[in-house]
Amino acid sequence: MGNILIVAEITNTGAIREASYELVSIARKLADASGRDIKSVVIGSGVGDLAAEFASKGGGDTLMADDAALSDYNVDGFSRAISAAREAADADLVLISNTPAGWDVAPRVAAGLDAAYISDCFNIELEDGNLVFYRRVFNGKLDAQLSAEGVVVVTVQPGATEAYEGSSDGGTSALAVGLDGLRTKFVAVEQAEATGVDLSKADVIVAGGRGLGSPEKFEEVMKPLAEVLGGAMGASRPVVDAGWLEHAYQVGSSGQVVSPKLYIAAGISGAIQHLVGMKASNFIVAINKDPDAPIFEVADVGVVGDLFEILPPLTAALTEAKG
Amino acid sequence: MKVMVCLKQVPHQDARLDVAADGSWIQEDNIKFEINSYDTYALEEALRAKDAGEAEVVVVSIGPDRVTQALRTALGMGADRAVHVKDPEADASDSLGKAKILAAIAKQEEPDVIYCGLMADDGNFSAIPPMLAELAGMPSATGVISSEASDTSITVRRELEGGCREVVELPRPCLLAIQTGANQVRYASLKGIMQAKKKPVDVKTAADLGVGEQVGAGAAKVKINKIYIPPKSDQAELLEGSTDEIVTQLVGKIRELGVL
Known part of the structure; x- marks a missing residue:
């Protein structure tokens, strides 16, 4: 049996990402139960302090892939660094956060090792001595339990578990990574464009999904409800992908993360990436035809039914209630 | 120039999902299938490359007989030919x-660019595109929402979190895994559908491709033990009754929040 390698991720602002400490929580649980050691790797340029911090806060012995060519994320360079770290750590379980960098690099690492790859796990357990992996399938409608043979590269859903808050007495050491001939070239990170739509300040958000069926229905059904509540309109990803509303209205991990007093989700099934953006709302009302829609898992109040039958009379009743 | 597009046919977004008797996947009989939503955007990117110059577009899919329909749709939208890997071991x-x-x-076709969808709507693995790039010796970028080609390279924007984007330059040949919303996907025209009937669909097995020994259930390193309906822990309070009764209850809840 091998060890566990944690791949820590550095944020744009130069800190260890919270999700990396969530990997530590999972690694600690599995290491204690299976007798594996935990090793970590921090990849970047001038990462000595961050590596020392990670080594002392649960990461254990931490390798530093430290090179100017790794100062920004680059799939070729990072995949070589992770492969070198896996070998140096003698790891048969590699934990990476399922972030835009994580999902970009992790499958390449697995394929390079001719190894198993399991993405976006919300939990990993040791059952009868074997690792079992839990993840969602069908955009959150079903869950799956999986197992793997040999070396396994795993990405873990950020936020699925608590961040580790304990300490460890790991040391740091340099990791040599061959970085000649990198093909992919980092050019820039562009910040989100400023728009007039700031959902983060709205007390009420009335959000619609694919169930609305057309942009006209947004105008007809969602807008009057938002107006009577003095709130803002929001949308799930498929609505924005289809061009019904601008990206500025998108709620979710790739759009805005919101926490209004009231969030009404109509015709939104509740893909994980949407839930991440709104589950911190104070009170959530969900209206959906499908009783198994994942949105009902995060909602306080749900209506299983046709939003077109519920929302217009609701708007009328609220208008009347306001007087 | 040649571009390759990998397509997966998946259960329709509104299809009823029942767990199959053996518990390891869904019951696939008598449900509707469609091209994976992410892959439609990948196909559109490829067709735009064709529109912009002299590119041949080859669409590739792994799956049973039903996949023919997905490939015909892609040909109807403008792809030039198709490769269908029809082999239960491949599945x-x-x-x-x-x-x-x-x-x-990819080794046989030697494409300049491979377009894939970022992930599939069924398994949500987002595994194959970077794995394929690694095995084919190509650089790759995932979550691509726009791309600009020059003579030897492609500059792409990758979607990050919170509306941020990362700009990356890749030399060709390369693989791009496209995010949904990257473009507006075209429909197959009637003329396109008629022409598609004459376009070639090459049917192959894993053995034909020389990888018969390396694939199949026996060679799989990852196994789905079971799928199941997620346990309902914090289910919402479901409102019942007539529309009027439901509306009255909702107004009461909203009034309590003090947002009226």
Whole structure:
């Protein structure tokens, strides 16, 4: 049996990402139960302090892939660094956060090792001595339990578990990574464009999904409800992908993360990436035809039914209630 | 120039999902299938490359007979020819096995660019595109929402979190895994559908591609033990009754929040 390698991720602002400490929580649980050691790797340029911090806060012995060519994320360079770290750590379980960098690099690492790859796990357990992996399938409608043979590269859903808050007495050491001939070239990170739509300040958000069926229905059904509540309109990803509303209205991990007093989700099934953006709302009302829609898992109040039958009379009743 | 597009046919977004008797996947009989939503955007990117110059577009899919329909749709939208890997062993492979099959096709076809969808709407693995790129010896970028080609390279924007984007330059040949919303996907025209009937669909097995030994259930390193309906822990309070009764209850809840 091998060890566990944690791949820590550095944020744009130069800190260890919270999700990396969530990997530590999972690694600690599995290491204690299976007798594996935990090793970590921090990849970047001038990462000595961050590596020392990670080594002392649960990461254990931490390798530093430290090179100017790794100062920004680059799939070729990072995949070589992770492969070198896996070998140096003698790891048969590699934990990476399922972030835009994580999902970009992790499958390449697995394929390079001719190894198993399991993405976006919300939990990993040791059952009868074997690792079992839990993840969602069908955009959150079903869950799956999986197992793997040999070396396994795993990405873990950020936020699925608590961040580790304990300490460890790991040391740091340099990791040599061959970085000649990198093909992919980092050019820039562009910040989100400023728009007039700031959902983060709205007390009420009335959000619609694919169930609305057309942009006209947004105008007809969602807008009057938002107006009577003095709130803002929001949308799930498929609505924005289809061009019904601008990206500025998108709620979710790739759009805005919101926490209004009231969030009404109509015709939104509740893909994980949407839930991440709104589950911190104070009170959530969900209206959906499908009783198994994942949105009902995060909602306080749900209506299983046709939003077109519920929302217009609701708007009328609220208008009347306001007087 | 030649571009290759990997397509997966998946259960329709509104299809009823019942767990199959053996528990390891869904019951696929008598449900509707469609091209994976992410892959439609990948196909559109490829067709735009064709529109912009002299590119041949080859669409590739792994799956049973029903996949023919997805390939015909793609041909109807403007792809030039199709490769259909029809082989139960290929279907039984894990992501790595399927990536090996696609890499064997890439080796034969030698495309300048491979377009894939970022993930599939059924398994949500987002595994195959980078695996295929690694095995085919190409650089890759995932979550691509725009791309600009020059003579030897492609500059792409990758979607990050919170509306941020990362700009990356890749030399060709390369693989791009496209995010949904990257473009407006075209429909197949009637003329396109008629022409598609004459376009070639090459049917192959994993053995034909020289990777028969490396794929299939036996070679799979990842196994789905079971799928199941997620346990309902914090289910919402469901409102019942007539529309009027439901509306009255909702107004009461909203009034309590003090947002009226």
